[in-house]
Amino acid sequence: MRRVVITGAGAVSALGNNWSDVQTALAAGKNKVQRFDVWDKIEGLNTRLGAPVEFTTPSHYPRKKLRSMGRVSIMAVNATERALAEAGLEGNPCLTNGDAGVSYGSCIGTPGDVPALTRVVTDNTTIDLTASTYLRTMTHTATVNIGLFFNMTGRIIPTASACTSGSQGIGYAYEAIKHGLQKVMIAGGAEEFHVTPVAVFDTLFATSTRNHEPSLTPRPFDAERDGLVIGEGACSLILEEYQHARDRGATILGEIVGYGTNSDGTHVTEPSAETMTRAMQLALGDADIGPEQIGYVNAHGTATAKGDIAESRATAAALGEGKPISSLKSYIGHTLGACGALEAWMSLEMMRSQWFAPTINLDRVDPECAALDYIQHAGRALDCEYVMSNNFAFGGVNTSLIIKRFSS
Amino acid sequence: MNRVVVTGMAGVTSLGSDWPTFSDALKNGRSGIRAMPEWAKYKGLDTQVAGPVDDFVMPSHYPRKKVRGMGQLSRFAARATELALTDAGLLDDPVISGGQCGIAYGSSAGSPDAACEFATMLNKHDLTQITATTYVRMMSHTTAVNLSIFFGVRGRVYTTSSACTSGSQGIGYAYEAIKNGTQTVMIAGGAEQLCPTEAAVFDTFGAASVKNATPNATPSPFDAGRDGLVIGEGAGTLILESLEHATARGATIYAELIGFATNADGAHITQPDADSMQAAMMLALADANCSPESISYISAHGTATPWGDVAESLATARVFDRTVPVSSLKGHLGHTLGACGAIEAWASIAMMRERWLAPTLNLVQVDPQCAELDYIIGAPRATDGDLLMSNNFAFGGINTSLIFRIHPA
Numbered sequence: 167m168r169r170v171v172i173t174g175a176g177a178v179s180a181l182g183n184n185w186s187d188v189q190t191a192l193a194a195g196k197n198k199v200q201r202f203d204v205w206d207k208i209e210g211l212n213t214r215l216g217a218p219v220e221f222t223t224p225s226h227y228p229r230k231k232l233r234s235m236g237r238v239s240i241m242a243v244n245a246t247e248r249a250l251a252e253a254g255l256e257g258n259p260c261l262t263n264g265d266a267g268v269s270y271g272s273c274i275g276t277p278g279d280v281p282a283l284t285r286v287v288t289d290n291t292t293i294d295l296t297a298s299t300y301l302r303t304m305t306h307t308a309t310v311n312i313g314l315f316f317n318m319t320g321r322i323i324p325t326a327s328a329c330t331s332g333s334q335g336i337g338y339a340y341e342a343i344k345h346g347l348q349k350v351m352i353a354g355g356a357e358e359f360h361v362t363p364v365a366v367f368d369t370l371f372a373t374s375t376r377n378h379e380p381s382l383t384p385r386p387f388d389a390e391r392d393g394l395v396i397g398e399g400a401c402s403l404i405l406e407e408y409q410h411a412r413d414r415g416a417t418i419l420g421e422i423v424g425y426g427t428n429s430d431g432t433h434v435t436e437p438s439a440e441t442m443t444r445a446m447q448l449a450l451g452d453a454d455i456g457p458e459q460i461g462y463v464n465a466h467g468t469a470t471a472k473g474d475i476a477e478s479r480a481t482a483a484a485l486g487e488g489k490p491i492s493s494l495k496s497y498i499g500h501t502l503g504a505c506g507a508l509e510a511w512m513s514l515e516m517m518r519s520q521w522f523a524p525t526i527n528l529d530r531v532d533p534e535c536a537a538l539d540y541i542q543h544a545g546r547a548l549d550c551e552y553v554m555s556n557n558f559a560f561g562g563v564n565t566s567l568i569i570k571r572f573s574s
Numbered sequence: 575m576n577r578v579v580v581t582g583m584a585g586v587t588s589l590g591s592d593w594p595t596f597s598d599a600l601k602n603g604r605s606g607i608r609a610m611p612e613w614a615k616y617k618g619l620d621t622q623v624a625g626p627v628d629d630f631v632m633p634s635h636y637p638r639k640k641v642r643g644m645g646q647l648s649r650f651a652a653r654a655t656e657l658a659l660t661d662a663g664l665l666d667d668p669v670i671s672g673g674q675c676g677i678a679y680g681s682s683a684g685s686p687d688a689a690c691e692f693a694t695m696l697n698k699h700d701l702t703q704i705t706a707t708t709y710v711r712m713m714s715h716t717t718a719v720n721l722s723i724f725f726g727v728r729g730r731v732y733t734t735s736s737a738c739t740s741g742s743q744g745i746g747y748a749y750e751a752i753k754n755g756t757q758t759v760m761i762a763g764g765a766e767q768l769c770p771t772e773a774a775v776f777d778t779f780g781a782a783s784v785k786n787a788t789p790n791a792t793p794s795p796f797d798a799g800r801d802g803l804v805i806g807e808g809a810g811t812l813i814l815e816s817l818e819h820a821t822a823r824g825a826t827i828y829a830e831l832i833g834f835a836t837n838a839d840g841a842h843i844t845q846p847d848a849d850s851m852q853a854a855m856m857l858a859l860a861d862a863n864c865s866p867e868s869i870s871y872i873s874a875h876g877t878a879t880p881w882g883d884v885a886e887s888l889a890t891a892r893v894f895d896r897t898v899p900v901s902s903l904k905g906h907l908g909h910t911l912g913a914c915g916a917i918e919a920w921a922s923i924a925m926m927r928e929r930w931l932a933p934t935l936n937l938v939q940v941d942p943q944c945a946e947l948d949y950i951i952g953a954p955r956a957t958d959g960d961l962l963m964s965n966n967f968a969f970g971g972i973n974t975s976l977i978f979r980i981h982p983a
Contacts, residue, residue, distance in 0.1 A: 207699045208695070208699045208700070208701060209699060209700045209701055209702060210700065210701030210702050210704075211701050262840060264837060264853065267837075267838075268838075271733070273713065274712075274713065274714075277692070277696070278696075280689055280692060280693055280696070281693040281696050281697055283689070283693075283771045283774075283775070284686070284689050284690045284692075284693035284771060285693070286616055286619065286770050286771045286774045287616075287686065287687075287690050287769070287770060287771060288690055288693055288694065288697075290615045290616050290617055291616065291617040291618055292616065292617065292618030292619055292774045292777065292778070293617070293618060295618075295771075295774050295775070295778055296778060297778045297779055299775065299778075300772075300775040300969075301969075301970070304682070304683065304714070304735075304737065304970075305683075305713070305714035305715070305735050306714075306735055306736055306737070306970065309736075310736075310838075310970035310971070310972070313838045313840055313970075313971070314840060314841070314842070314970075314971065316840075317840040317841065318838060318840045319837055319838055319839065319840040319850055319853070320837060320838065321836045321837055321838070322736060322836070322838050322970075322972050323732075323747070324680070324733065324734060324735050324736045324743075325733065326713075326714050326715050326733050326735055327715050327718075327719075327731060327733045328713065328715070334733075338732070338747075341750075341754070341756075345750070345754050347750075361695075361696070362692055362695075362696070363709075365692075365695060365701055365704055366704075366708070366709040368701070369701070369704050369705060369706050369708070370706055427730045427731070428673060428676075428728055428729055428730055428731075429676075429677075429719075429722045429727060429728055429729065429730070429731045430722070430723075430728065431671060431722050431723060431725070431726040431727045431728040432723065432726070433723065434643050434707075434710050434719060434723060435706070441728055444673065444728075560709075560710075561710070561713075561715065561718075561719035561722070561731075562719065562722060562723065563719070563731050
């Protein structure tokens with residue numbers, strides 16, 4: 167079994183694209199949620215809230231490479247470019263010689279191109295369809311486009327599993343290196359902001375409708391929470407076999423030591439605390455550590471009524487009551503396919519800086535939620551060796567990742 | 575490292591959903607392709623042939639509550655999986671819901687009708703067609719999630735939606751999960767639901783056959799007169815299991831999965847690349863720790879596109895350096911996209927266990943551009959081999975190669 171370390175990370179997020187900016191924004195304690203008046207024209211849509219990223223396509227991306235890329239792929243490639251730069255792997259032969267692969271996902275491809283595809287059926291015409299349409303709409307579009315942009319020839323692991331796309335991206339990449347199948351993996355997830363996923367959660371009555379107070383929602387674990395807010399972003403981690411990283415003198419940011427993933431097997435949209443607990447226990451077993459060794463838990467914490475209750479109870483069951491926990495979705499909303507990667511990265515950096523962000527807008531913990539040490543109101547100084555990052559998807563897929571502070 | 579065996583196999587295909595019916599069609603040269611008069615209304619769609627599963631009826635014992643979130647795509651997958659679990663003697667076995675069993679399954683896209691409901695919302699700014707199940711039917715990992723819920727599976731889920739390698743990556747990643755000890759049993763495979771939008775996508779690449787007047791004569795993989803692929807549909811499921819678990823419960827073992835590799839060409843999203851295909855096959859041989867000489871049959875991807883067949887045959891010839899027996903089942907079924915890797919693995923194992931190999935239907939004269947291989951033409955071929963390789967290559971440059979050692983019937 168090989169050790170798997172993190173040697174680079176890159177992000178596109180509403181809080182910033184590097185840790186320094188993100189930490190400043192987290193410390194400011196303000197969310198990035200906006201009201202969208204343009205959605206007033208959509209019949210049946212209840213929420214008007216979203217948390218988009220100010221992002222423009224880098225001008226140095228060649229037009230030929232951009233043809234098959236929608237916003238989700240461009241953000242994913244941009245995050246990967248930053249991650250490779252931090253890892254010092256830009257142009258490294260390992261990317262193109264088969265030693266490096268991609269494990270990445272998003273909930274959907276670029277939704278804006280879907281109507282061009284479906285017009286074949288709805289309007290009986292292929293007129294809007296170009297050779298690139300399917301490539302932009304297919305769910306593994308970010309995965310494939312990263313591989314092509316950086317000319318990678320290793321394995322591709324598509325991890326489109328809704329809200330666990332990013333965390334499964336990291337988990338399955340970790341296993342590919344651990345079992346000796348690859349030396350380096352680009353791992354993560356992305357999602358582009360679009361009314362489509364907003365409408366999906368709206369039909370489930372899972373969206374927040376505090377449409378006149380965007381700065382006060384979402385409110386993970388708060389008694390007054392009323393649902394999630396959709397965001398967007400991308401995050402790529404460079405995972406590397408320990409010896410490979412050492413041999414090239416890379417700076418090691420942290421180590422992935424545990425991954426657990428399972429499924430509920432019961433209901434598409436009803437979370438199950440029992441299998442969430444099991445996922446965390448699987449990760450602890452993989453890391454071969456006890457629950458007391460986890461110093462901080464980064465919660466999925468979407469701010470839906472049922473999800474937060476189930477998650478908090480599962481966390482208490484797996485790790486014990488009183489564990490420090492916070493949800494970064496209170497700042498940037500639910501970035502769906504990106505959240506698992508963004509949250510793992512931010513958890514790693516919070517551990518490195520020994521400062522953990524609070525869940526904002528968490529004023530009074532819902533008494534239905536389990537007794538955990540919810541970090542509220544202000545950041546917390548914590549010196550810990552292990553952090554756990556949990557995610558739970560629509561469809562009942564659960565993931566739990568354990569990241570260790572690096573020590574050689 | 576655990577050894578991984580196949581103990582259940584089934585599929586839903588345009589040529590039948592049980593092996594006797596399907597194998598009879600393969601042996602006797604029956605095609606699952608027909609003309610598509612229902613596509614005549616689509617302006618700009620040149621291809622008017624396809625391989626639909628016309629006789630699929632959803633079993634009446636499927637509870638309504640469980641099928642709400644299932645489009646036709648997930649229903650194909652559930653049926654194939656139910657048949658495969660039954661075949662393995664594992665339907666309702668506690669191992670399925672105990673956490674030791676996972677799922678690795680994919681498709682090129684979700685159910686197309688659900689995507690249309692969303693397009694309507696975007697075009698008409700109206701949410702009223704959207705229901706709670708629309709996204710569940712539309713999402714590309716709809717099959718994996720629906721199978722998990724339908725069969726109460728609580729192990730890990732791999733969503734292997736990677737276009738035409740969805741089914742083969744499903745089998746490959748499931749194999750690695752058992753091999754590395756994270757699961758004991760895996761439900762593995764892929765599915766696809768026929769949709770004119772998929773045909774239109776290949777049409778825009780000039781990759782779809784337009785032999786609309788002679789549907790039974792197309793596609794013709796490796797043939798000099800081939801003019802492209804024909805879209806099909808269906809599902810294929812293999813039940814993979816650790817050898818130890820299968821032996822302990824006295825299961826019938828159809829084959830051992832001894833090698834898997836997957837890589838990417840990193841070069842072009844739609845142009846196949848012989849070098850990386852060759853590398854995938856060699857990586858699979860290395861994983862299986864066997865020589866090219868030991869392989870007795872290759873189930874080719876062979877979609878019948880002009881460039882794909884040439885690249886694949888060249889890559890195969892370079893690896894094997896001899897005229898190894900090859901055929902493509904896409905001559906019979908067309909390209910079932912997300913399902914093909916699993917249906918082809920199922921059929922290849924079943925044929926070889928019965929000591930015969932199907933020919934490539936519609937292959938009359940091998941394209942001189944294609945490399946010299948032992949193309950099985952015209953009639954089934956007898957075999958006494960034990961090892962087969964099944965290859966698939968996807969849009970997006972993803973390659974897979976699987977190697978099975980069959981246990982004779």
